[in-house]
Amino acid sequence: MSDIKLPIYLDYSATTPIDPRVAAKMSECLTIEGTFGNPASRSHEFGWVAEEAVDLARQQVADLVNADPREIVWTSGATEADNLAIKGAAHFYKKKGNHIITMKTEHKAVLDTCRQLEREGFEVTYLDPQENGLLDLEKLKAATTDQTVVISVMHVNNEIGVIQDIEAIGEFAREQGIIFHVDAAQSTGKVEIDLQHLKVDLMSFCAHKTYGPKGIGALYVRRKPRVRLEAQMHGGGHERGMRSGTLATHQIVGMGEAFRLAKEEMATENERIRMLRDRLYNGLNDMEEVYVNGDLEHRIAGNLNISFNFVEGESLIMALRDLAVSSGSACTSASLEPSYVLRALGRNDELAHSSIRFTIGRFTTVEEIDYAIGLVRSAVEKLRDLSPLWDMYKAGIDLNSVEWVAH
Amino acid sequence: MAYSEKVLDHYENPRNVGVLEDDDSVGTGMVGAPACGDVMKLQIKVSNEGIIEDAKFKTYGCGSAIASSSLVTEWVKGKSLDEAAEIKNTHIAEELALPPVKIHCSVLAEDAIAAAIDNYRSKKQ
Ligand SMILES: Cc1ncc(COP(=O)(O)O)c(C=O)c1O
Numbered sequence: 001m002s003d004i005k006l007p008i009y010l011d012y013s014a015t016t017p018i019d020p021r022v023a024a025k026m027s028e029c030l031t032i033e034g035t036f037g038n039p040a041s042r043s044h045e046f047g048w049v050a051e052e053a054v055d056l057a058r059q060q061v062a063d064l065v066n067a068d069p070r071e072i073v074w075t076s077g078a079t080e081a082d083n084l085a086i087k088g089a090a091h092f093y094k095k096k097g098n099h100i101i102t103m104k105t106e107h108k109a110v111l112d113t114c115r116q117l118e119r120e121g122f123e124v125t126y127l128d129p130q131e132n133g134l135l136d137l138e139k140l141k142a143a144t145t146d147q148t149v150v151i152s153v154m155h156v157n158n159e160i161g162v163i164q165d166i167e168a169i170g171e172f173a174r175e176q177g178i179i180f181h182v183d184a185a186q187s188t189g190k191v192e193i194d195l196q197h198l199k200v201d202l203m204s205f206c207a208h209k210t211y212g213p214k215g216i217g218a219l220y221v222r223r224k225p226r227v228r229l230e231a232q233m234h235g236g237g238h239e240r241g242m243r244s245g246t247l248a249t250h251q252i253v254g255m256g257e258a259f260r261l262a263k264e265e266m267a268t269e270n271e272r273i274r275m276l277r278d279r280l281y282n283g284l285n286d287m288e289e290v291y292v293n294g295d296l297e298h299r300i301a302g303n304l305n306i307s308f309n310f311v312e313g314e315s316l317i318m319a320l321r322d323l324a325v326s327s328g329s330a331c332t333s334a335s336l337e338p339s340y341v342l343r344a345l346g347r348n349d350e351l352a353h354s355s356i357r358f359t360i361g362r363f364t365t366v367e368e369i370d371y372a373i374g375l376v377r378s379a380v381e382k383l384r385d386l387s388p389l390w391d392m393y394k395a396g397i398d399l400n401s402v403e404w405v406a407h
Numbered sequence: 408m409a410y411s412e413k414v415l416d417h418y419e420n421p422r423n424v425g426v427l428e429d430d431d432s433v434g435t436g437m438v439g440a441p442a443c444g445d446v447m448k449l450q451i452k453v454s455n456e457g458i459i460e461d462a463k464f465k466t467y468g469c470g471s472a473i474a475s476s477s478l479v480t481e482w483v484k485g486k487s488l489d490e491a492a493e494i495k496n497t498h499i500a501e502e503l504a505l506p507p508v509k510i511h512c513s514v515l516a517e518d519a520i521a522a523a524i525d526n527y528r529s530k531k532q
Contacts, residue, residue: 310467311467312444312445312467312468312469312472313444314444314469314470315418315468315469315470315472315473318410318418318469318470338444348442349441349442349443349444350441350442353441353444385424386421386424386465386466386467386473387465387466387467388437388446388447388448388465388466388467389441389446389467390467391426391465399441404439404440404441404442404446405437405438405439405440405518405522
C-alpha cells in the first residue's frame with residue numbers, strides 16, 4: 001500500500017488527464033519554434049504547416065470512427081457539437097417538420113438544447129429508458145410522427161455507462177428519413193464506432209474523455225447521404241461555413257493524437273480496465289443492499305455505478321475523500337434533485353441519493369482498486385452504524401410504510 | 408464542497424451516536440424523509456427534575472446533517488426542556504459555519520429537538 005498516491009482518481013467519465021504522449025505533441029504547437037501559425041493563413045509557411053497538422057488530426061479522428069476526414073467539423077467540445085447538430089438540423093429541416101425525439105437520460109448539452117428548441121416552437125418527446133437504462137426501440141417507433149425531423153440518442157451514458165443500440169436506432173431513423181444524431185462524448189476509445197456501417201447522420205465527440213485536452217471536440221456530419229446544417233457560429237466561414245473561428249491547432253493536434261492512441265490501444269486497454277472494474281464490483285457486491293445502476297452487460301468496461309442503500313451519497317463521498325468519485329446525490333449539485341438519470345431508470349430517491357459512480361481509466365492500478373474497496377467497505381459500515389434507516393431495515397420495518405415528515 | 412473544521416470534526420468523531428432504551432423518561436423525535444436525503448432521529452432522556460441527562464442520535468444524511476445532530480446532542484444535555492427548545496437553527500448554523508445550501512440541515516436539527524420534546528411530553532400526559 002506504500003506507494004499509493006492519494007486521492008485516487010476514479011472519475012474518468014468526468015474528464016481524463018491528458019496522455020503524456022498527447023501533451024508532447026500539443027506543446028510542439030505553441031511557441032515561435034513550433035507550429036503556432038494560423039491554419040487559415042494561406043500566404044506563408046507558418047499557415048501551411050499548421051494546416052497540415054490540422055489535416056493530420058482530422059484524419060486521425062476520422063480513422064477512429066471510420067469516417068471521411070471531410071465529415072469532421074471541429075468544435076469547442078461535445079456541448080457545442082450537440083448544439084450545432086440538433087439546432088443546426090432542426091433549423092435547416094424545419095419546413096419538413098417540427099418534432100424532435102430524445103431520451104430523458106441524455107446529457108444536459110442535449111436536453112437543454114432541446115428545451116431551447118421548444119421555446120422556439122419545436123415539439124420534443126423525451127423518452128423514458130427501460131429500467132436498465134436502455135432505449136426500447138418500440139417506444140421510439142411509437143413516438144415517431146410524420147413531423148419528426150431529428151432523433152438524438154447518446155451512445156454511452158455518462159452516469160451509468162450503458163451502451164445504446166445505435167445500429168438498430170440508425171436503421172429505423174434512416175428508413176423513416178429522419179436525421180439521427182448521436183452524442184458519442186463518452187464512447188470514443190471505449191466502444192467500436194464504424195460510421196461506414198452505422199446509419200448515423202451526426203455524431204458529437206470531445207477529446208477530454210479520451211486522454212486529450214479539454215475545450216476541443218468535433219461533429220461528424222455525414223456526406224452520403226448528405227446532411228445539411230444551419231451554422232450556429234458565424235464569422236470567417238471556417239469548417240465549410242458550419243463553424244467559424246480560428247482553429248485551435250494545439251487542441252486539434254492533441255485530439256488527433258489522443259484518438260490515434262485510442263484506436264491503437266483500445267482493445268488491450270478495455271480488457272485491462274474491465275478486469276479492474278470487475279475486481280471493484282466483486283469487492284463490493286457481497287455487502288448487503290447494494291444495487292448496480294444500469295445494465296451490467298451493455299456497458300462500457302470502466303463504469304461502475306452503484307447504490308448503497310440506507311447510506312446518503314454526500315456523506316459517503318465525504319468519507320471517501322481519498323477517492324475522487326462522483327455521486328448521484330442532490331447534495332453534490334446546486335439543486336435539491338437527485339440524479340435525473342437514476343430517477344429516469346425508476347430508481348427511488350433513496351437509491352439515487354446513495355449512488356456512487358466509479359469510472360476507471362488508463363492510469364488506474366490494481367493497488368488503487370484494492371485500496372478503494374477497503375475504504376468503501378469501511379465507510380459504508382460506519383455510515384450504516386449511524387443510519388436510523390439501516391436500524392429500521394434491520395428491524396424489518398418497510399420504509400415505504402412510514403409516514404415521513406418531509407421538509 | 409469545502410467543510411468547516413467543526414463539521415469535519417463532528418463527522419469524523421460523532422458524539423452520542425446510539426439508541427436509548429425506550430421508556431417514559433425518553434422522548435424520541437424523527438424528522439426528515441429518505442426521499443429528501445436526510446432523516447434525523449434524536450432521543451433525549453429526561454430526569455425527574457425535568458433536565459435532559461442523556462441524548463443520542465442517528466442520522467441518515469450529508470455531513471452537515473450528521474454534524475448538526477451530533478452538535479445538538481451535546482448542547483441539549485444538562486438543559487431543561489424549555490432551555491433546549493430555545494436552541495434555534497441559526498445557532499447551529501453559526502456554530503458549524505454552514506453554507507447557505509446546508510441551512511436546511513440546521514433547521515432539521517431544530518425540528519428534531521422539538522419533536523423529541525413533544526414526544527416526551529405526550530408520554531407524560
Ligand atoms: C455524454 C456527454 N455529452 C456531452 C458532454 C459535454 O462535453 P464537453 O465538456 O466537451 O462540452 C459530456 C461531458 O461532460 C458528456 O459526458
